[in-house]
Every structure is written in C-alpha cells, then in structure tokens.
Amino acid sequence: MRIAEVSKQYDISADTLRYYERIGLLPRVHRNASGVRDYDETDLARVKFIKCMRGANVSIEALIEYMQLFAEGDATLAARKAILEEQRDLVRERIAEMQAGLDRLDYKIAHYEDLIVEAEKSMQK
Numbered sequence: 001m002r003i004a005e006v007s008k009q010y011d012i013s014a015d016t017l018r019y020y021e022r023i024g025l026l027p028r029v030h031r032n033a034s035g036v037r038d039y040d041e042t043d044l045a046r047v048k049f050i051k052c053m054r055g056a057n058v059s060i061e062a063l064i065e066y067m068q069l070f071a072e073g074d075a076t077l078a079a080r081k082a083i084l085e086e087q088r089d090l091v092r093e094r095i096a097e098m099q100a101g102l103d104r105l106d107y108k109i110a111h112y113e114d115l116i117v118e119a120e121k122s123m124q125k
Helices: 003-010 014-022 041-055 060-072 074-124
Strands: none
Touching: 003 014, 003 041, 014 041, 041 060, 060 074
C-alpha cells in the first residue's frame, strides 16, 4: 500500500508517517522498484498500534523505547510490559482528571438549569 493510501486509511498525514519512519517508530518501509514506499501488513499493524497509542496520549519517547525493545525480541518482554503498564497508569490518571472536569461541568450545567427555571418562574409572575 502506498503512503497516500495509508495516510487516508489511518487519517495520519504522509509527513507524520515519514517522521515516524525517520525517528524509528516504523522500521524502514520497503520501497518498490520506483522507490515508492510500499507498506505491507506488518507495517500497517505498526501504524495502527502507533495511532492507537498516540490517541491514548502515549509519548513519542515511550513509543520509541517500546519499539526498540520490540525489535530486540522476546528477551525484552518484561521491559515492554513495564512500559505499557507505566503508560496505562498515566492514561488512568488523565481519565480521572477528565472525569473530575466532566463532573464539575455537569454540576455547573445543572446549577444553570435551576437558575433558568427560577428566572422563568419569576418572569411569569
């Protein structure tokens, strides 16, 4: 699959895909005889993984470390698991912070709804 197709399928710019390759998140993508990147299923699985992890706000640095360990093989299983656990804990913290913000918004909206009802009652008098 060409870079434009991958870009469209995963909603990631071609520049971002090239950047991921340049910094080592993606290994060098095979190129066809014309020199055009030709993403295979393994590359696509990695793009999907990276997109998911970035969507969870996992840092580029943590992903680079994870992918480097992944390339080293099964001897790094425990280290990779530790990275994922650390990132999961950070995501849980962000979720808790966001939930607190959402709860506060819900509270304020309910308060305004009460004020609007009261204002409407006083206008009818």
